[in-house]
Amino acid sequence: MPVDPQSPLISIRDVSKFFDDFQALKDVDLEVKPGEKVVVCGPSGSGKSTLIRCINQLEKHEKGSIIVDGIELTSSKASLNAIRSKVGMVFQQFNLFPHLTVMDNLTLGPIRSKGLSKQQADDMAMKYLERVRIPEQANKYPRQLSGGQQQRVAIARSLCMEPEIMLFDEPTSALDPEMINEVLEVMTELAESGMTMICVTHEMGFARKVADKMVFMDHGEIVEMSEPGKFFTEPDSQRCQDFLQQILHH
């Protein structure tokens, strides 16, 4: 289905999410256009992870609507599965499959859920391993790789599903400092290739370079949403200013 470039690929309206009595998201509104890069930041516990996890249905929202690529996330199971394969996700803890080689990590999804042949899946896996610059690690197990390499494998694993949207949840937070850049470089290249991305990250250098839209969350709400130029120089809210102060002078 061709998407009108002006219509949003993701449209989040008035979304609330509760964990028992605790409200993790409060009437959140967010639109993401095709190819747009959104960077989400905010203090711990502000609901950043919950927000992006709602987009790929790892969490269910209780109120409001989330529409991805024209399909509302409450409709039939079949259409939900269709959406699921269009949204890739990269986790803070990589979550690679430890008992499978890098190659098998990458080909499992394409073979089992997209019905590709082993050969097609292998070709695709090699293509994306080259993209993330570790084709030579194809036959190793995740534990034999450094953290940065593992996260790049995780990115390649998502890309092998050929998603239209990539979600990143603090992809560099679990990494040693010297490995952060190799992952950010891969993400920057992905951004330049035109992928629609929502990244939860506190890497503000990356955000400045890549983001079309900055989002600041606090206590389950979107407090500030603006383009990076304005966001970093003159944010409207005091909370956002304080937060930026804190992490930029860290």
Add this chain to the structure above:
Amino acid sequence: MKLFLLMMTALLLGGCSGDWGWYVVNPATKSGMNNLSFLLSGLYYTILLSVTAIIISVVVGLLVALPGLSKNPFLRGINRVYVEIVRAVPILVMILWVYYGLPQVADISITVFWAGVIALALSDSAFEAEIFRAGIQSIDKGQYEASHSISLSYTDTMRFVILPQAIKRILPALGNQLVYMLKMSSLVSVIGMQELTRKANELVVTEYRPLEIYTILVLEYLVLILIVSAGVRWLERRMNADEK
């Protein structure tokens, strides 16, 4: 292993002096050889019974464990009820009930062998279910989330991601269950299964040499179980070899 060899020689030497009458199983004499092979002939059914029962109980255990992991309280309830009831029945009682009771209830005829297999498998399946449940629960939540994010179905997630990791972790526990099963199979002798214990009992009745014959029986189980334990350890090492 060394300890075992020591024990065995000690026993055999002891037999040469005191009141032991090893002649009943002396392979040098014709009757001794006959007796020995009579005792050993029970090995076939002990192994066949245990292995068949463990395979069935692992499958049933897994099928019972899965609803136990569900978010749905009704499915979890099914798991709890099954485990609690089956665990509460003594194995010997289960064997008697399956052999004498089940044919009447279900209006079927059942051989001694299959009664034994069903009783042992049922009894053991409750424990297998708990082992599987604990093993599957020990797998990190992130593995499910990653599977979800690459669109794997529930079945594929279990088959390719969760179970291979869980089974590796519970292999020692599964090995223990097999050892347990080999030992419990001796109880099936009460309904006439011609396995190791039954053979020993029958020989005792004709030869009046319980000490020697039951000593041999002990050794038979000991050797069998040591071999199984070694096999399980070997398998564990092999499965972990790719981790190095």
